[in-house]
Amino acid sequence: MNWEQLLSLKRFGDTHKRLRKEQDETRLGFEVDYDRIIFSSAFRSLQDKTQVIPLSKTDFVHTRLTHSLEVSVVGRSLGRLTGQKLLEKHPHLRDTYGYQMNDFGAIVAAAALSHDIGNPPFGHSGEKAIGEYFSHGNGKRFKDRLSEKEYQDLIKFEGNANGFRILTENRPGIEGGLRLSYATLGAFTKYPKESLPHKPSKNIEDKKFGFFQSERKTFEEVAEELGLKTTREGNNIGYTRHPLAFLVEAADDICYTIIDFEDGINLGLIDEDYALEYLIKLVKNNINTGKYNQLKNTADRLAYLRALAINTLITEAAEIFLQNEDSILEGEFHESLFDKSSYEAQIKDIIKISVEKIYQSEEVISKEIAGYRMLSYLLDIYTKAILPEGNDEDSNFTRLVLKSIPQLNYLGEEHSVYQKLIGICSYTASLTDGMTVASFKKFQGLNA
Numbered sequence: 157m158n159w160e161q162l163l164s165l166k167r168f169g170d171t172h173k174r175l176r177k178e179q180d181e182t183r184l185g186f187e188v189d190y191d192r193i194i195f196s197s198a199f200r201s202l203q204d205k206t207q208v209i210p211l212s213k214t215d216f217v218h219t220r221l222t223h224s225l226e227v228s229v230v231g232r233s234l235g236r237l238t239g240q241k242l243l244e245k246h247p248h249l250r251d252t253y254g255y256q257m258n259d260f261g262a263i264v265a266a267a268a269l270s271h272d273i274g275n276p277p278f279g280h281s282g283e284k285a286i287g288e289y290f291s292h293g294n295g296k297r298f299k300d301r302l303s304e305k306e307y308q309d310l311i312k313f314e315g316n317a318n319g320f321r322i323l324t325e326n327r328p329g330i331e332g333g334l335r336l337s338y339a340t341l342g343a344f345t346k347y348p349k350e351s352l353p354h355k356p357s358k359n360i361e362d363k364k365f366g367f368f369q370s371e372r373k374t375f376e377e378v379a380e381e382l383g384l385k386t387t388r389e390g391n392n393i394g395y396t397r398h399p400l401a402f403l404v405e406a407a408d409d410i411c412y413t414i415i416d417f418e419d420g421i422n423l424g425l426i427d428e429d430y431a432l433e434y435l436i437k438l439v440k441n442n443i444n445t446g447k448y449n450q451l452k453n454t455a456d457r458l459a460y461l462r463a464l465a466i467n468t469l470i471t472e473a474a475e476i477f478l479q480n481e482d483s484i485l486e487g488e489f490h491e492s493l494f495d496k497s498s499y500e501a502q503i504k505d506i507i508k509i510s511v512e513k514i515y516q517s518e519e520v521i522s523k524e525i526a527g528y529r530m531l532s533y534l535l536d537i538y539t540k541a542i543l544p545e546g547n548d549e550d551s552n553f554t555r556l557v558l559k560s561i562p563q564l565n566y567l568g569e570e571h572s573v574y575q576k577l578i579g580i581c582s583y584t585a586s587l588t589d590g591m592t593v594a595s596f597k598k599f600q601g602l603n604a
Contacts, residue, residue, distance in 0.1 A: 157485045159242070159249055161383035162398060163259065164339050168324065168332025168374075177254035186262035189340045192227075193270045196334060201226070202272060204588035206279040218419055220272045223411060230470060231268030231407035235261035237474040238403065242481070243523060250271055260400070266336070267343035267404045274319025277592045278527030285531040286313040286581055294536050298577060299542075306574040307466035308351040309368045310581065319587050320367045321578075325372050328565055342382045342398030346405055348375070348389070349394030358403050359490035360405075361397050362386075370578050385487040396487030399477075406473040406493045406498060409503075414465050418507050420514040428454050434509065436459040438502040440520040442468050472497060537599050538580045542567055557599070 165174035165185045179185055193199050202221035218226075239260025242249070250253045274284030289295040291311035299307055309317070323332040323341060341350075347366040356362060368376040376393065379386075384395040417435075420426040432454070436443065442464055451457045476493045483489045494503060514520065541557040542564060558565070563583055566575045587595065 157383050157385060157396070157398070157487065158252060159246060159255075159485075161381070161437050162339065162342065162400070163249075163253075163255055163263070164337065164381050166336045166338045166381050168510045169335070174337075175254070176259070179254070184259070184262065185337055186266060186340065189334075190262065190269060192334045192336065193273070193323075194265060196273075196494070198273050198586060199270065199590050201586060202275075203276055204590045205272075205275065206282075207588055215304055218415055222277060224269055224272050226415060227245075227271060227411045228269035230262040231404055231467060232265035233470050234403045234474055234477075235264030235400065237470065238477050241285065241474075241478050242297075244251035245481075246570045255595055262409065263337075263339050263399050264403045264413055266340045267400065268407045270319060270323060270344055270428075271346075271404060271408055272315070272319070274317070274582075274585060275315035275371045276313075276318075276324050277531070277587050278524055281524035281528055282313075282531060283313050283315055284587070285528045286535065286584060287311050289532050289535045290577075293532055295539060295577075298447060298539075298573060302577075303369075303574070305350060305352045305369050306578075308354070309370075309574075310577060312351055312354075313364075313581055314347075314351070314364055314366075315369070315585070316345070316349075316364055316366050317368045318582055320345060320375065321371050321582055322586075324371055325582075338378045338381045339400075340400075341378050342384065343400035343404055345375070345378075345398065348379065348384060348397060348401075350392070350492045353392055360492050360495075361394075361490065368578055369574060387487070397484075399481070399484045402477060402484065402489070402493055403473070404470075406477075408519050409492065410466055410469045410473070413506055413510075414462055414469075416510050418462055420510055421458060423514075425517055426509060428458075431509075432457060434502070434506055436598065437498055438506070439464045439468050441582050469497075469499065472499065473493045483593050527589070527592065530592050534587075534592065534595055534599070535580065535584055536576045538564070538584065539577070542576050542580055543573065549593055 160240060163176070165176065165179070166175070174185060197549060199221070200480045202224055203219050206219040236257055239257040242260065243255070243257060278285070279590065287310065290298065290307070295310065302310070320341070322333065322338055323344065326332065344436060345366040347364040349361065349365050350363045350367065350369065350372060361582055380393045382398060386395055388391070388394040415424070417431065421428055421431045435458075439461060448457065448460060475494045476496050477484070480489050480496075497503065537557055538561065541561070544551070544554055548558065561583070564579060567579050571579070
């Protein structure tokens with residue numbers, strides 16, 4: 157892979173090549189990506205989607221929106237830091253093509269801003285609820301009407317793949333989705349392969365998948381433009397990661413490790429003194445003990461340690477990326493940047509505590525159970541309305557449901573069963589936590 161291709165400014169539908177040297181510096185293409193994402197309805201919906209605690213009404217607990225904004229800020233710093241060094245190493249990128257340090261920051265920031273845009277309500281339990289509706293629930297009735305890969309897309313419904321769909325989906329009047337640059341789409345895709353074959357390995361890119369069958373051709377076009385290396389043959393497609401996807405992943409890792417931990421402290425799920433001790437272990441080589449000892453309350457100490465921890469991890473992630481740039485460009489780097497971190501033990505300790513005290517807390521589990529039931533119920537309602545069978549075809553209830561969800565009216569007779577089902581899943585995933593509760597109550601007749 158080479159940086160000239162990887163930094164492509166091409167967008168869906170372009171008929172001519174976009175050159176960096178010809179870009180308007182006041183309205184740079186990569187920065188337009190950020191603007192398009194932040195003004196999209198899909199991004200705005202993240203303000204009412206779970207980050208740690210589902211349906212939490214506590215002001216200081218992060219939502220997917222605040223988390224995404226923070227990840228984008230960290231990603232921008234990571235991108236600029238690495239971009240500065242990459243331009244020193246590859247001066248032709250600046251001298252011949254016109255790329256600047258901030259371009260790397262803008263690409264990573266935009267991809268990081270959208271990294272959770274496809275996640276369903278109620279966090280990862282929402283993904284599982286959608287998947288298990290088709291593998292164990294009433295959705296299993298569609299299995300014989302789908303190809304193996306189409307069915308796998310549904311039973312292993314993946315927020316990352318749904319995010320790529322949101323960013324690129326063609327709908328009447330909306331060709332190419334948000335029409336982001338291919339560089340940003342490449343950096344967004346952490347798992348550049350389809351759902352099958354499913355072959356778990358030690359390679360980080362094999363952990364999940366990054367696009368549905370409905371967007372397969374779109375991703376092939378993006379991968380070809382960027383020059384991503386193929387990793388599979390025949391009818392099974394997969395590619396190496398875009399190098400900047402490693403920085404997007406690192407930005408997310410930094411934020412959920414530190415910020416979720418901070419939420420746990422603020423919620424009283426993690427003892428303050430105990431938590432501060434673990435953060436100090438992470439930043440012990442950089443802490444200004446004189447300044448730290450002047451801070452008299454826990455909130456100020458926590459804020460200081462959080463900022464120092466994030467800065468420490470940004471610096472190290474950039475160093476690891478630059479040290480491994482050659483193998484990353486060759487497609488031979490198959491782990492997250494923090495798998496090579498000198499702070500790996502401290503990071504794992506913090507994540508372990510977060511899992512035990514936050515993600516597995518009674519409040520989280522009870523609300524995830526409720527969300528699980530609601531999503532399964534809504535999928536049953538939507539599939540019977542869009543793909544009616546038997547008595548459902550003449551049901552007045554079905555007709556009323558269709559009127560209540562105009563967002564799915566584009567799914568007509570010209571669409572296959574798979575296209576209709578993936579559209580239903582994507583719509584269900586677009587619901588916020590609050591909208592899910594409201595829709596569930598409406599169809600149950602609880603608002604009458």
